Amino acid sequence: MVLELQKPRPIWQIMFSTHHTDVGLMYLLTSLTFFFMGGALALGIRAELFYPGSQIIADSMTFNRMFTVHGTTLIFLFLLPFASAVGNYFIPIMVRYKDMAYPKLNAIAFWMIPPAAALVWLGFADFTWYATPPYSIISAPGPAADMWIFGLKILGVSSVLGAINFIVTILKCKHPDMSMGQVPLLAWSFLTSSLIVLVAIPTFAAALLMLLTDRLGVSGFFNPAMGGDPIAYQHLFWFTFHPEVYVLVIPAIGMMYEIIPRFSRKPIFSHSSGIFAFVLLSMVSFSSWAHHMYATGMSFTEKTVFMIGTLAAVPASAMHVFNFIATMWNGRIKFATPMMWAVGGIALFFSAGAGGVVNAAMPLDFQTHDSYWVVGHFHLFVMGTIAFGSIGFLYYMFPYITGRMYNERMGQVHFVMSFIGTVMVFFTQHVLGLYGMPRRVYDYPPIPEWITMNQIATVGAMIIGTSMVIFLINMIYSSGKGKIADTDDPFNLGGKYYWPYEAKNPHH
Amino acid sequence: MGHHSNWPEWIYIGVVIALMVWVGSEAWNAERLVEHIPADAEVIKVTGQQWFWTFEHEDGTKEIGELHVKVGKAYKFEITSKDVDHAFNIHDYVVLLDAVPGRINTVWFAPKEVGEHAIQCREYCGLIHYNMRGTLYIEEADKKS
Numbered sequence: 001m002v003l004e005l006q007k008p009r010p011i012w013q014i015m016f017s018t019h020h021t022d023v024g025l026m027y028l029l030t031s032l033t034f035f036f037m038g039g040a041l042a043l044g045i046r047a048e049l050f051y052p053g054s055q056i057i058a059d060s061m062t063f064n065r066m067f068t069v070h071g072t073t074l075i076f077l078f079l080l081p082f083a084s085a086v087g088n089y090f091i092p093i094m095v096r097y098k099d100m101a102y103p104k105l106n107a108i109a110f111w112m113i114p115p116a117a118a119l120v121w122l123g124f125a126d127f128t129w130y131a132t133p134p135y136s137i138i139s140a141p142g143p144a145a146d147m148w149i150f151g152l153k154i155l156g157v158s159s160v161l162g163a164i165n166f167i168v169t170i171l172k173c174k175h176p177d178m179s180m181g182q183v184p185l186l187a188w189s190f191l192t193s194s195l196i197v198l199v200a201i202p203t204f205a206a207a208l209l210m211l212l213t214d215r216l217g218v219s220g221f222f223n224p225a226m227g228g229d230p231i232a233y234q235h236l237f238w239f240t241f242h243p244e245v246y247v248l249v250i251p252a253i254g255m256m257y258e259i260i261p262r263f264s265r266k267p268i269f270s271h272s273s274g275i276f277a278f279v280l281l282s283m284v285s286f287s288s289w290a291h292h293m294y295a296t297g298m299s300f301t302e303k304t305v306f307m308i309g310t311l312a313a314v315p316a317s318a319m320h321v322f323n324f325i326a327t328m329w330n331g332r333i334k335f336a337t338p339m340m341w342a343v344g345g346i347a348l349f350f351s352a353g354a355g356g357v358v359n360a361a362m363p364l365d366f367q368t369h370d371s372y373w374v375v376g377h378f379h380l381f382v383m384g385t386i387a388f389g390s391i392g393f394l395y396y397m398f399p400y401i402t403g404r405m406y407n408e409r410m411g412q413v414h415f416v417m418s419f420i421g422t423v424m425v426f427f428t429q430h431v432l433g434l435y436g437m438p439r440r441v442y443d444y445p446p447i448p449e450w451i452t453m454n455q456i457a458t459v460g461a462m463i464i465g466t467s468m469v470i471f472l473i474n475m476i477y478s479s480g481k482g483k484i485a486d487t488d489d490p491f492n493l494g495g496k497y498y499w500p501y502e503a504k505n506p507h508h
Numbered sequence: 509m510g511h512h513s514n515w516p517e518w519i520y521i522g523v524v525i526a527l528m529v530w531v532g533s534e535a536w537n538a539e540r541l542v543e544h545i546p547a548d549a550e551v552i553k554v555t556g557q558q559w560f561w562t563f564e565h566e567d568g569t570k571e572i573g574e575l576h577v578k579v580g581k582a583y584k585f586e587i588t589s590k591d592v593d594h595a596f597n598i599h600d601y602v603v604l605l606d607a608v609p610g611r612i613n614t615v616w617f618a619p620k621e622v623g624e625h626a627i628q629c630r631e632y633c634g635l636i637h638y639n640m641r642g643t644l645y646i647e648e649a650d651k652k653s
Contacts, residue, residue: 060635128632134609135592139558139634224610230593231608270514295595296606297613300543304536311528318524322517357528361535363542366604370595370630436599438630441638445626 018103023110024088025401028394030113031081032475035387037121038073039468041066046425046461049454052446060442064126065144067440071129072148075248076155077117079382082390083251084110084162087190089397090258091166094187095174100165109161116154123147128440130237133222133230137214149212156205163194163201185274189254192282193247199286200247204240207233231296238289246285249381250278252389253320253349256342259396260324263339264331265493269323277319284313294365303362310360317353321346336491337411341392344419348384352377355430373433376426384422391418391471398475399490404482410474417467424460428453545616549582556587556594556607559636561627573642575627578649582618595631598644606631619646 014022045067048057057063088106092099100106125131125148127140136145170191174183183191211233213219220226222233261268268274287309294303324346333339355377358364368374398406432453437444444450552575553564563571577583587596589607597604598617605615627642 060638064632064634064637126634132593132632135632135634139592224608229610231611270517273514273517295604296608297611300539303539307532307535311532314528315521315524319517319521322520326517357531361531362539363535363602366602369604370597371599436597436626436628438597438628438638440632443638445641 018107020088020092020100023106024085026110027081027085031078034073034077038070041070043465046458050458052444063442065124068125068128072120079248091169091187094184097173101168101173102165105161106165109158112154112158116151119147119151133233137223149208153208156201159197160201163197166190166194185257186254188275188278189250192278193250196243196247196282200240200243203236207236234293238292242289243285248386252386255389255393259338259342260327263334264328266331269326274323277316280316295369307360307362338392338396340415341388345385345388348380352380371433372429372437375439376429379426399485402479405485406478407474410470414467414471417463421460421464425457428456545584546582549584549616551584554585554587554596557590559640561642576645577619579619580649584616587613592633593631594629594633597628597630600625622646
């Protein structure tokens, strides 16, 4: 096995195990594999947009398929499985239970991912990750589109199974001595995000079935030629996928709640306000879905309602940022790699949120909607916040998983390059959007400002790509040949800062 | 839970909420003004289809890929689509609205200066989405009328 080399076990023992750390490891390796696959597509997209005209991709259809699979992969096959990996490793330990509540269900939820991923990748659909009708019904080439629909269906079921498992583990299996108020914030983040999954996903599951039968021609839910309403699909889609943004971001914030106090060597400023903000966020996540749809021709009243619902999410997010800063305040901060990623992630979270306020304000949205601004905006969330938190947490749990230490210098170089690259790509894309460049375009007219900004973005993307190669080398090399870590305090923080929980990884 | 007082957090949250109320009310007010279509606005029917724009003026004149309008007049676009979703966009005038088959969406604008501006599609619509572009020509108003 690549990881856990201190006590090697045959790979089949890990693959067919239902123990939470083994399932967690499978989730982790799967998600990292797809992180690199989806990232490679992103580099292809950026290389193509380096200059007007065709660079490395021969036709627009291939390009369209690439950004569709890029988005689908990184959301459903990297971010979600990564969160599940962390949850599997840590939730049972944090609530002091021997395993997840339903170990077999846990393994089943994981094993639904590879076939779904195969469907998405072998199909290579082109209708963007929204799959908006009528395009997805009358125009998108099959069988790619149908394979995507089936793949997403399976991933949805997997998410729901995982969510049920987390909820039951936290609520029903936690140690009787432990009150809900004492449950660590990381576990609270999984509880709230899992509740969102349970409420949100069924809507999209229904929409996918309707989309499939529409494609088969036996129904016309979203097909205007048969009396259907394509806007209805967008409502169903965003009712699931706006909350889904919070499903991704809440666990990442939970991971930062583990990292920040350890490396500040201080307790969290306010545990209760963290819990409060998680619960509040999970509720307001359902009040803002149609802010993605201002430009579909919504009435003034509808837009006003969803603008208020969107702005309502800001105070709850701001509470987390305050909690992080107040925790670091006067702390003895050690800027080891995980802390760098967490602090960088918070800075980018703040920027992403500020951009989100602009999108929510109705008249400004018509400047930014469907332009590169939006691409920059949500990438600051998914890359700048969620992936940064996740990668930081991967460094943090690396000694815990492998019993070895990664190379600190390489980790820091990885962070610095990724941070610079992220700023170069996604801040520039905000400005590019204000200059009017639409998203999802294979080619663009040779407007000098557009060319310059696309080139800055492409260079930034290549810097991120290079840093990820350093990351990969560091992870592979260190898991086999890294220094043996002191698993009680691998970061030399002193005391019980690193691991305040009783249980250890049983494989060491 | 905490052993310390939380008052800085509450002040901070109060400031954030006040900011959001301000942003929200300004946006509400601006959008209310922007959406008020002048009564004398001339109607232009805009139709999107894979992958070009068609325009029909009130007098029946049709244009494909280009649109000619006059300075100083108000125009109301009635936007629809023949096949899949598109988004009609004149970025320089912040005109942006989806073209959805089976629906007519309306937005208005009043050109201020003579000039040429790009018209583009901002909603993914397939193979040639990237080149579903047109040109808006803003011309001098007729002396006679």
